[in-house]
Amino acid sequence: MTSTSAAVSTRAMRDVDMSGTGTASIQVSVSASILGTSTSTSTHTSPSIANRSIPTTTSNGSADKDQGSRCSQCGRRRKPCPCNHVAQQAQQLLQQPQMLEPTPPISNGSLSTARPRRISKLKHRTLTATLSSLKTGNNPPSVSFSLETHHSGEPSGEAADPRPDLANSMEPPVLSFYGTEPVPLPTRFAHIKRSLTQGHEEALSASWTRLLRALSSAVSHIESRGSNITPSIDFSEIANPTETAAFARDLKRYGLGVVRGVVPRPDAQAAIDETVKYLETKNDFKTPPPQDPTCFDFFWTPAQVRTRAHPRVLEAQRFAMGLWDADGDDRMAARFPIAYADRLRIHGANVGGVGPEAGGEPSEEVQRAFVESFGDFASSTVIAQVDNGSLERWEPDGYGRGGTYDAVFKGEWEKYDPWDPTFRVTATPDLYNGYGACSIFRMYQGVVALSTIEPGLIRLLPSPKLATAYFLLRPFFAPKTPPPAHRSGPEWDAFLAPENWELTEDHNTVIHGAVPGHAQRLTELWHPHLHLRRTLVTIPTLQTGDYIVWHPDLAYHMTSNPNVMASRAPTPPPPSDEATTESKNNVSILVYVPAAPLTQTNALYLARQRKTFLRGHPGPDFDSTGSGLGSEASHSGRPGETDIAQVGGPAGLQAMGLAPFDVASTPTGEDREEAKGKDGKGRAEAEVARLANIILFPDRYDFYMTKRSGGGLEGSGKRVKVEGE
Numbered sequence: 001m002t003s004t005s006a007a008v009s010t011r012a013m014r015d016v017d018m019s020g021t022g023t024a025s026i027q028v029s030v031s032a033s034i035l036g037t038s039t040s041t042s043t044h045t046s047p048s049i050a051n052r053s054i055p056t057t058t059s060n061g062s063a064d065k066d067q068g069s070r071c072s073q074c075g076r077r078r079k080p081c082p083c084n085h086v087a088q089q090a091q092q093l094l095q096q097p098q099m100l101e102p103t104p105p106i107s108n109g110s111l112s113t114a115r116p117r118r119i120s121k122l123k124h125r126t127l128t129a130t131l132s133s134l135k136t137g138n139n140p141p142s143v144s145f146s147l148e149t150h151h152s153g154e155p156s157g158e159a160a161d162p163r164p165d166l167a168n169s170m171e172p173p174v175l176s177f178y179g180t181e182p183v184p185l186p187t188r189f190a191h192i193k194r195s196l197t198q199g200h201e202e203a204l205s206a207s208w209t210r211l212l213r214a215l216s217s218a219v220s221h222i223e224s225r226g227s228n229i230t231p232s233i234d235f236s237e238i239a240n241p242t243e244t245a246a247f248a249r250d251l252k253r254y255g256l257g258v259v260r261g262v263v264p265r266p267d268a269q270a271a272i273d274e275t276v277k278y279l280e281t282k283n284d285f286k287t288p289p290p291q292d293p294t295c296f297d298f299f300w301t302p303a304q305v306r307t308r309a310h311p312r313v314l315e316a317q318r319f320a321m322g323l324w325d326a327d328g329d330d331r332m333a334a335r336f337p338i339a340y341a342d343r344l345r346i347h348g349a350n351v352g353g354v355g356p357e358a359g360g361e362p363s364e365e366v367q368r369a370f371v372e373s374f375g376d377f378a379s380s381t382v383i384a385q386v387d388n389g390s391l392e393r394w395e396p397d398g399y400g401r402g403g404t405y406d407a408v409f410k411g412e413w414e415k416y417d418p419w420d421p422t423f424r425v426t427a428t429p430d431l432y433n434g435y436g437a438c439s440i441f442r443m444y445q446g447v448v449a450l451s452t453i454e455p456g457l458i459r460l461l462p463s464p465k466l467a468t469a470y471f472l473l474r475p476f477f478a479p480k481t482p483p484p485a486h487r488s489g490p491e492w493d494a495f496l497a498p499e500n501w502e503l504t505e506d507h508n509t510v511i512h513g514a515v516p517g518h519a520q521r522l523t524e525l526w527h528p529h530l531h532l533r534r535t536l537v538t539i540p541t542l543q544t545g546d547y548i549v550w551h552p553d554l555a556y557h558m559t560s561n562p563n564v565m566a567s568r569a570p571t572p573p574p575p576s577d578e579a580t581t582e583s584k585n586n587v588s589i590l591v592y593v594p595a596a597p598l599t600q601t602n603a604l605y606l607a608r609q610r611k612t613f614l615r616g617h618p619g620p621d622f623d624s625t626g627s628g629l630g631s632e633a634s635h636s637g638r639p640g641e642t643d644i645a646q647v648g649g650p651a652g653l654q655a656m657g658l659a660p661f662d663v664a665s666t667p668t669g670e671d672r673e674e675a676k677g678k679d680g681k682g683r684a685e686a687e688v689a690r691l692a693n694i695i696l697f698p699d700r701y702d703f704y705m706t707k708r709s710g711g712g713l714e715g716s717g718k719r720v721k722v723e724g725e
Contacts, residue, residue: 124700180525185509185516192394192486193507195411197476201503203411208396208477209498211413215466215529216496223534225454229462230539230548232258235312238319248323252419255464255551259316260277263307263545265288268450272589274302274637278651279346295558299341299612299619300632305639307448307591308339309652313547317595318551321443324419330684331425331440333598336604336692339655340440341619342633344594345558347457367646382532384461384555386471387445388438389429390514393472399427405472413469418553425599434517440605442596445551445556446723449542451588458548459536461522467530468553472521475511477501483528495530522555530555598661598685603692606657610696613656657696661689 133488197204222229231250237243238259251257253715263271278301298304307313314337321334379411392398402423407416421443445683447458461467480500484491494500513521524532536557539548548558596602608620617623632638644652653659663686694701 008537015094067407073525086512092567098336102330108410117579118693153245182510182512182526183515185511187509189391189394189509190507191513192396193475193511195396196394197503197507200411203336204409204473204476205411205503207411207413208473208501208503211466211469211473212496212498212501215463215470217531218463218466219531219535222537223531225537227538227540228255228256229537230256230460232260232540235261235262235316238316244319251320251323252429252464254462255418255554256460256462257320257549258539258542259320259547259549260543261545262312262316262547263310263450263543267310268544269304271303272450272587274306275589276587278302278635294345294347295343296346297343297618297630298632299342299343299622300616300635300638302637302639302643303450303589304341304591305644306647307450307593308341309644309648309655311648311651312591313448314648314651314655316547317444321595321597324421324443325417326421329422331599331688332421332683333661333688334443335653335685336598336600336603336661336689338596338657339609340438340442340594340596341609341613342594343436343622344592345590346587348587381524382536384459384532384536384557386520386553386555386690388442388552389431390433390518390520391511391516392427392429393520394475394514395431397428398431399429401428402426405468408469408472413465415722416465416469416550418464418468421597425601425702430621432517434519437517437519438594439621440596440602441599442594444595445552445554446547446549446593446595448547448591448593449544450591451544453542453588453590455538455541457559457590459537459538459557459559460550461530461532461535462537464554466550467522467535467555470529471513471520471527471555472525476503476507478504487524487528547593598688598692600688600691602696603657603695606692607696610657660693660697660700663690663693 129256154584231247231254233243233247247257279298288297317337318335319338324334326332326334393405394400402425404423404427406423407413421441425441427441428439429441430437438502478501480502481495483495486492511525513523522530522532524530532555536555542548612618613622613624614639616631616635618631627668640660641653643657644658648655650659654661690701
């Protein structure tokens with residue numbers, strides 16, 4: 001009987017004696033027959049082993065000779081490329097019920113003739129993970145079938161359930177990064193910490209004492225005010241100077257605010273109805289993690305596209321961004337808000353198989369594990385999140401580029417102004433290409449409620465200055481005594497006292513709550529002076545169409561805890577008597593709508609995002625790492641450019657980069673230095689819009705060419721008339 005087989009071998013070898021005759025090797029050889037022959041694996045070890053990848057060999061142990069050109073997939077000089085064939089054989093091997101049997105190891109003679117070949121990192125890791133799963137009996141990556149079926153040896157007659165098993169397949173919880181011990185970082189972070197404190201250690205120690213005392217008073221004030229601390233203003237009053245002055249004062253103090261009635265109720269209801277139908281005709285999507293089952297990786301649903309382009313939402317964003325102290329910065333245009341494709345939250349019944357109840361009610365044990373993993377208020381420790389980077393806040397190539405937090409690191413946190421965008425425009429908030437990490441400059445994170453949301457779902461720490469200065473300085477200070485067992489009483493107060501904390505002389509690599517590629521986390525254990533259970537206040541009831549915004553440095557906590565019934569509040573009935581799909585399904589939708597101004601960097605991102613919108617792909621910040629998010633390209637009812645024009649008109653199209661920005665006046669090269677004169681803000685914003693138009697529509701707009709002359713660059717002195725001037 002003839003058969004075709006594939007073999008995968010991983011070996012490592014090192015000489016173990018001075019004569020060079022002794023060797024140590026590891027071999028894992030898997031031979032899977034397409035026609036049903038036996039499968040085998042073997043492991044051979046010697047005392048001394050050094051991991052070194054070597055080439056894939058044939059089943060008889062000999063190495064293949066280089067043939068043909070390099071493969072476009074893996075880079076090997078091999079034709080045909082075996083990568084896909086080996087991966088298919090590995091999956092077929094797992095589906096076969098036969099037991100694995102040992103095979104003889106490859107001899108040293110065959111090893112000497114083997115030539116290592118390069119393989120891409122991703123494919124190498126996938127192949128290594130597959131081999132590791134073969135040895136341990138676990139599923140390989142991206143293989144969706146049940147192990148119980150394979151153990152029985154009987155083929156399964158049912159399709160695999162796409163819903164996640166909350167009890168067995170929970171992704172690594174948040175506490176895996178933020179447990180009892182901080183995660184050590186590379187040694188360069190010790191040098192970064194030393195460079196930030198060197199020369200002003202005494203000033204830092206004194207500022208830490210002042211900060212802890214000010215923070216203690218702020219905690220008491222926040223706890224006494226509770227949810228009443230959140231300022232709000234009706235959308236109809238944002239042009240009233242008296243109302244806006246009071247709202248701006250409180251928003252700058254607490255870092256958050258609610259604009260009431262931004263989206264009219266009929267528009268919100270229509271967006272929900274269309275989104276429910278859209279989700280029922282979905283084709284593919286990435287299931288949300290079990291610890292956050294209400295946050296979905298959809299980006300172009302009717303609710304999201306309509307809300308981002310809504311003229312009242314854009315007007316509310318202009319109003320909120322105008323409250324920043326941005327008069328002296330000519331690199332941004334707050335009157336041109338841009339749309340940022342973020343995700344949405346769906347609370348309520350199963351909608352098209354994607355609602356949080358799609359998998360049924362989890363058991364009590366699973367609910368407890370879920371609450372603990374997400375750092376919920378019912379868990380043993382509370383975890384809050386700060387967006388717009390983590391380690392980037394300390395790194396010189398991150399926020400250090402603009403000196404955003406220089407005053408804090410110099411021991412002068414009182415001079416730090418969280419509402420000055422001058423030092424943020426040039427900052428890099430995403431150095432590690434993290435999943436969902438925002439790479440643009442946004443002035444607010446925000447959420448639009450398309451249905452009534454009761455208190456309990458969203459909590460925020462209303463302290464944009466003191467809390468930020470605290471978690472920035474926390475890695476440089478350590479307590480003299482360990483924390484007591486109980487978080488109350490005289491011993492706890494003595495532990496938190498400024499006299500019990502000192503500046504560390506030998507800097508380690510720990511930055512509390514920060515790891516590469518993840519958002520900044522604040523925990524009760526690592527940031528005890530914040531008293532998160534007391535300071536994370538819930539927001540007031542959000543009515544349909546309300547828009548809540550908060551400072552990008554503000555810590556917040558969103559829960560998907562099924563015990564929080566407020567997050568599953570029914571949406572109000574539609575104005576007509578006819579029952580809708582939404583009302584039957586009892587659905588609530590929250591749309592993430594951050595407020596971001598037009599800048600050069602944001603325009604570059606907008607050009608990338610426009611392409612993903614037209615193709616129906618996820619937002620660039622959410623799929624740049626190959627996370628495997630599903631595409632919405634073939635979804636029925638996906639809004640397009642025409643829908644945006646109908647909802648938002650020219651301003652809605654401009655926010656999505658689908659139409660040029662209005663350029664009222666454009667200064668020439670010689671006039672740019674005078675842009676800060678009379679009406680300088682308008683002229684500077686016009687220049688930003690002109691630059692954005694060049695980036696977004698290079699075929700329709702000319703730009704200044706520079707020539708190298710003597711010691712530097714000079715303007716060409718020649719300017720071409722461009723469209724829109």
